[in-house]
Amino acid sequence: MPQRRTQIADAAIATLAAHGSRGLTHRAVDQAAGLPPGSTSYYLRTRLALLEATVERLAELDAGEVPDLAGADPAGALADALVRLLTDGRDRLLARYELSLEASRRPELRPALVAGSRRIHDAFAGWLDGLGVSDTAVRADAVQALVEGLLLAEATSTRNPPRTREEIRRSLTVVIGAP
Structure with missing residues (x-):
């Protein structure tokens, strides 16, 4: 996973843990990752893309x-x-x-x-x-x-x-x- 997507997925994991699924928004992930507004939606246009990247990152972390x-x-x-x-x-x-x-x-x-x-x-x-x-x-x-x-x-x-x-x-x- 490229570095920026990894950063976003890690922030999505933290956001899900802190705020649940309803709190997982592109804006919330930008904030958690310390990125400028719009960064998450630039890399992951839809909520589904954000969810899929997060699942992929969890699988990567679990494998280790x-x-x-x-x-x-x-x-x-x-x-x-x-x-x-x-x-x-x-x-x-x-x-x-x-x-x-x-x-x-x-x-x-x-x-x-x-x-x-x-x-x-x-x-x-x-x-x-x-x-x-x-x-x-x-x-x-x-x-x-x-x-x-x-x-x-x-x-x-x-x-x-x-x-x-x-x-x-x-x-x-x-x-x-x-x-």
């Missing part, structure tokens, strides 16, 4: 965040990755939820979101296969569902008090099972 789960404590490594997403990556997480809801009304956004989800699933399946776990496709579905549920519950504060890293690790261990 898949943890190495080949160590002695794979559930611990994945728990660490989830804790990072809930803290340092919180804006991305909230933006992804906003975009997922938007995609329920704008089917043209779905393919990019589905592709990102498929990459995560495939990474889980490969990792589980490497651990010698049986039924890797089914188990990868379960791990992904647990991860997505944990992230949503923690990001939206539907559980009080929040789960600790150790509670997240234990939940993952139950789903992963013993290799």
Whole structure:
């Protein structure tokens, strides 16, 4: 992604996290990016183009965040990755939820979101296969569902008090099972 589009997409992620989908406007992104008025609409003429660029940027960022789960404590490594997403990556997480809801009304956004989800699933399946776990496709579905549920519950504060890293690790261990 060219540098200016990356800057705009990063500002769109921050805008979605702070103001939700309704707050995502070209003008708001210009402001968040510190760009002159009209810059975002110059590069991304429509709201759909802005949304698509944001989904593309999220996928790019997510690809660099898949943890190495080949160590002695794979559930611990994945728990660490989830804790990072809930803290340092919180804006991305909230933006992804906003975009997922938007995609329920704008089917043209779905393919990019589905592709990102498929990459995560495939990474889980490969990792589980490497651990010698049986039924890797089914188990990868379960791990992904647990991860997505944990992230949503923690990001939206539907559980009080929040789960600790150790509670997240234990939940993952139950789903992963013993290799």
